[in-house]
Amino acid sequence: MFSRTKNINLSPIKTIELLASKIPDVVSLAQGIPSFDTPEVVKKAAFKALNRGAVAKYSLTYGLPEFRETIEQKLAEEGMFYDFEKEIIVTAGSIEAITASLIAIIEPKKNEVILFSPSYTSYAEVVKVSGGKPVFSNLIEDDGWRIDFNNLKKKVNSKTAAILFCNPNNPTGTIFSKEDLLKIAELAGKKNFFILSDEVYKDFIYLRESGFFSLAQIPELRKRVIRIFSLSKAYAMTGWRIGFLHSDEENIKEILKIHDSLVTCAPVISQYAAMGALDYGEDDLNRFRREFNSRLNLICNHLDDSKDFFDYQKPIGSYFVFPKILPAAYKALGAKWGDSWDFALKLLEKVKVAVVPGIAFGPSGENHFRISFGRSEKDINEAMERIKKYMQ
């Protein structure tokens, strides 16, 4: 019984949140949920569709044509040209998009999926759910969490089906450079594997000069790249479960079969709401970005006050910081040295602050923990003050 699921774990983020929910007065900086409510323009679009009687029925499996047309327009503004009729699928969030893509891609003899370590904790489980085997390739912390191409090349073989990464990266908040992404594309071309680029945090970049590049902008890579985006973070819509993916029609027609089997179509009311977000949500998105930027500075100030306990690199994107746990921090909490799970559990138990242990993001995430500054300024201040007070 359950032979397929026995090696699949509940995401550590959810485990921590579950534990935290049982302890009174916990402040959680664990889950990557924006503290904001969904913007009014988005709600208005949903109400309008609801009152029009347009949301009770399934949409086309691809998604509402008018929403996909809007997506195509938005993509074109970012230099990505995809046909809304055949090359875009609206999905139930990014995780469904990733799952559908991996199920379509993974084959019995080509079943390995490369993940960067550290990277988003659910990737490894999704690869397993899709019948694949996650293979970690380390990022180099001392080089700003850059890709270690020597290591990556060693991990690629004839069984490699795909590489899946988040850009900007969760949990490190770093952006992969155009040069590095093109190297990945070159490698994928030589070794014939797919590139899954999850760009859910691309709207939260705090250093304008860093720029942002997507491999989906290169027409020659259309057949190799599957780009994933979700409206969850950008428009504070995590509960609406809405996102999309796009690629060449050759790939999309295969992924569509899986998407159809999994969900039939993305929630229709969320599709209308998302259309409102893309059409009219820009001001709210800018407001969120400004707010996150100020929270980033706030959290960095707190971390600067705790230099004896934590070391960190200031993130460029996303809304996460991924500090390194120094020996003094383990000692202060009475946690096992080198065990970020124990550190996170002790922090929860003794300080009543929930964070995600670094090991959840892959082997090289050990000795770190992830803090979300998507949460409110009040929560950030409270949590960080508690940590500082306890440690000192």
Added chain:
Amino acid sequence: MNNLFKITIRFFLKWFAKIYLWRVRPHVIIVAGTTNRHWIKEEIIKTLKEKGLIARSNEKNFNAEIGLPLSILGLPSGEGDFWSWLKIILQAIGMITNYKLPITNYLVLEMAIDRPEDMDYLLNIVRPNIAVLTTITMIYRENFEDLSEIALEYRKLVRTLPKDGLLLLNFDDQRIKNLAKFASCRTLTYGLSDGADYRAENIKKITTGQRFEIKGNSIKINRFGNHHIYAKITAYAIRSEKI
């Protein structure tokens, strides 16, 4: 926005847009139909600008009862905010009472209908010189009995075209093609099928986009999907015809 507020805004915008059109007298090109209005509008605007004409089009997808007059006036939406709307209304008053209004040769407007009365309302604001009709599909059909009822709305648009106007119909959509008989102006068709006045042929998908021919001229675009080819054909027709 509550109903009374919405009715008031609608009323003001309608009259300001009418006054603007009366004063500026641009050539109006309406792009209507249930799909592909955006890309056709974009291509036509590009073509007109390449010809050195001063042309303007809808902001975002402002194409219905509130959005269309805003597009005519070139103003943003106040969304649900009273003060933003007040600012916009004052801006509109300032604009239409301005002694010297900026010249606009062409207004290229997307027009969208949600329910049967919409077309009458929109045509009461603006009368086109040229109309491009795209498709009649199931999108937005919730408030219509069937596709034929939607076609009846577009028939109203066709009938408003002046004798010296131009009607461009999608040859590949039977319901759209059938509207030709209600026009009193020059009528031309565009499409991918044999028989269209402006037709794209020898379509090939290439790595970087699509390649095709219109009237023997080879055209390459960096976009994918037939809707971009339709957009290119209509723009080609606008460029080629005397308008």
